[in-house]
Amino acid sequence: MSVSSDRAEPDQPGRAETSVExxxxxxxxxxxxxxxxxxxxxxxLKRRVxxxxxxxxxxxxxxxxxxxxxxxxxxxxxxxxxxxxxxPNLLPGDFLVQNLVNLQAMTGFARVVFNSxxxxxxxxxxxxxxxxxAGYGLAKHRFRGRGVMLGTVLLxxxxxxxxxxxxxxxxxxxxxxxxxxxxxxLPFVANAFGIFLMRQSFLSFPDELIEAARVDGAGELRxxxxxxxxxxxxxxxxxxxxxxxxxxxNFLWPLLVLTTREMYTIPVALSSLIGLSRxxxxxxxxxxxxxxxxxxIVFLFFQRQFISGLLGGSVRG
Amino acid sequence: MTLASSARAxxxxxxxxxxxxxxxxxxxxxxxxxxxxxxxxxFFVAPAAILFLTFFLYPxxxxxxxxxxxxxxxxxxFVGLDNYERLLTDPVFHTALFNTLLVLFVQVPxxxxxxxxLAVLLNSALVKARGGFRVIYFLPAVTSLVAYAIVFRILxxxxxxxxxxxxxxxxxxxxxxxxxxxxxxxALMASITWRWTGFNMVIMLAGLQxxxxxxxxxxxxxxxxxxxxxxxxxxxxxxxxxxxxxxxSTIGTLQLFDEPFxxxxxxxxxxxxxxxxxxxxxxxxxxxxGYASAIAWFIVLLVAVLAFIQFKTIGREDPT
Numbered sequence: 107m108s109v110s111s112d113r114a115e116p117d118q119p120g121r122a123e124t125s126v127e128x129x130x131x132x133x134x135x136x137x138x139x140x141x142x143x144x145x146x147x148x149x150x151l152k153r154r155v156x157x158x159x160x161x162x163x164x165x166x167x168x169x170x171x172x173x174x175x176x177x178x179x180x181x182x183x184x185x186x187x188x189x190x191x192x193x194p195n196l197l198p199g200d201f202l203v204q205n206l207v208n209l210q211a212m213t214g215f216a217r218v219v220f221n222s223x224x225x226x227x228x229x230x231x232x233x234x235x236x237x238x239x240a241g242y243g244l245a246k247h248r249f250r251g252r253g254v255m256l257g258t259v260l261l262x263x264x265x266x267x268x269x270x271x272x273x274x275x276x277x278x279x280x281x282x283x284x285x286x287x288x289x290x291x292l293p294f295v296a297n298a299f300g301i302f303l304m305r306q307s308f309l310s311f312p313d314e315l316i317e318a319a320r321v322d323g324a325g326e327l328r329x330x331x332x333x334x335x336x337x338x339x340x341x342x343x344x345x346x347x348x349x350x351x352x353x354x355x356n357f358l359w360p361l362l363v364l365t366t367r368e369m370y371t372i373p374v375a376l377s378s379l380i381g382l383s384r385x386x387x388x389x390x391x392x393x394x395x396x397x398x399x400x401x402x403i404v405f406l407f408f409q410r411q412f413i414s415g416l417l418g419g420s421v422r423g
Numbered sequence: 424m425t426l427a428s429s430a431r432a433x434x435x436x437x438x439x440x441x442x443x444x445x446x447x448x449x450x451x452x453x454x455x456x457x458x459x460x461x462x463x464x465x466f467f468v469a470p471a472a473i474l475f476l477t478f479f480l481y482p483x484x485x486x487x488x489x490x491x492x493x494x495x496x497x498x499x500x501f502v503g504l505d506n507y508e509r510l511l512t513d514p515v516f517h518t519a520l521f522n523t524l525l526v527l528f529v530q531v532p533x534x535x536x537x538x539x540x541l542a543v544l545l546n547s548a549l550v551k552a553r554g555g556f557r558v559i560y561f562l563p564a565v566t567s568l569v570a571y572a573i574v575f576r577i578l579x580x581x582x583x584x585x586x587x588x589x590x591x592x593x594x595x596x597x598x599x600x601x602x603x604x605x606x607x608x609x610a611l612m613a614s615i616t617w618r619w620t621g622f623n624m625v626i627m628l629a630g631l632q633x634x635x636x637x638x639x640x641x642x643x644x645x646x647x648x649x650x651x652x653x654x655x656x657x658x659x660x661x662x663x664x665x666x667x668x669x670x671x672s673t674i675g676t677l678q679l680f681d682e683p684f685x686x687x688x689x690x691x692x693x694x695x696x697x698x699x700x701x702x703x704x705x706x707x708x709x710x711x712x713g714y715a716s717a718i719a720w721f722i723v724l725l726v727a728v729l730a731f732i733q734f735k736t737i738g739r740e741d742p743t
Contacts, residue, residue, distance in 0.1 A: 164550065164556050167560065168556060174575070177585060190577075190583035190584075192583050239468070240468050240472075243463075247463055248461065249464030249468070250461065255468055255471075258480070264670075264726055264727070264730060265479075265726065266699070268678050268702065269483075269722050269723055270483060271707075272482075273489060273716075277481070293474075296471040373570070376570070380573065391573075394570045397569070401565050401566070402566075409561070
């Protein structure tokens, strides 16, 4: 991995391959005269053509990826008729404020956003505590039942939570939790992937440091949050983003347990608008923008930490 | 337990570490100390353990018990395997199974090949701005499923959707995407591909970067061409990563719900109904708790069988 880590560094100066300054699509510079290097020139030309083809492919892929995002932004500023016009409106319109007003009138969207922030925020805070504690226990402590616990975590990663919804819903209605925040938050805070992620990052923490702290008389909890936890900050950041995105985007479970409009989260509120007989796509796209853009901004700020944290630091750059 | 242990090994390799630490930390010094540390270990794991017990183990057992029952006049009565027998003869269930397997065997391979192709391109030193491309390709993976399904519903609109207008400009046919059996399936699979290719690409890129450059250099010295190097070095070295991505995609496919729910409502005439969608209809619209539970257990068994097959086929001949 150490050998290849610098290959991941984009725009690294002074690398032979990046010496090609030709903009995409432009013809390669004419080869120098003389036939001594004809084969070499052909090789360079072939390589140049391959390089351009690679960039063209990647740019097409990137455009396909980005168009839906651009369309969210553009469509959120048009009324429904403006979204479905022929030819299409490819520039932003002036209907954003009216869409927001309509969205608020139809769903009470301010409250819906508040619910989403509250549910995803609380979920993340509890989840970080539960997952990092469990990951630490599984990585650095020996106790009876550890193997069973680890097996359960891996099993939970494999089983989609959707198959548990029928008895979980009945459990919630028996304890009177239907349409409450805790019902939306609690069942999945022990996120199996989160626990596994944290366990993997704790494994490489040196045992000697923990032992030394014990010799110095530090308590187990103190060792955990003063010594071990600060050392895995990148994984912790990835965990925070992972949990927040999971719950912010979560749909089926909130759809089932949150039953009235003032308790809906953003995805549930948006899906309720799709079911209406006259669908106000302008308002829906404005709501979609509100669902997507904050998460995108957070991701763009922390993308390095997030991606490398998720993959245990094996991706650099 | 073979499944779990190989999953652990695979995932351990994916994150680039040994992943195996059967002994835990160094052995404890004395007996009282071990008891103390055992207690400390449980203290750290306890919150997660209690939550798993309540919200995972209890419901999964309850699902099984319920799958052997049916509701008669408000009471659950034991009916043995009747619900499972009904799975065998229910044409709607068969359609849902067909649709789910179609995504699994058509969309997932296409997506994984596409992801591997992109990862190889982005791993090449010839490509500029690789960091930028990687971010763009990963962006769909942080987008809400409901949100992107709504956008695709608008983009795929028959008369005035952006996609058909684009096809029309090129002089191509403008399909009635979401209202025809096969075009709605194609639309669903295309949407899923948009959402997940970048995610898989990032996983594969990590795998590619973990392959030592020395291997390629040595192969070059021995006169191996780029295709040879890809088939003889990249693919074998990437086996654990490909397995990991395949297992993740399988699990993801078997829980497909948000996209068909928003995009097509499962239609037209169940053409995009998935297993979880059918479970939702049976459990929460028709209130057939017993039958829905049988569907749930079917999905669990399908996950286990498919993961087992993948470990046996892709996972064999471990290169490391």
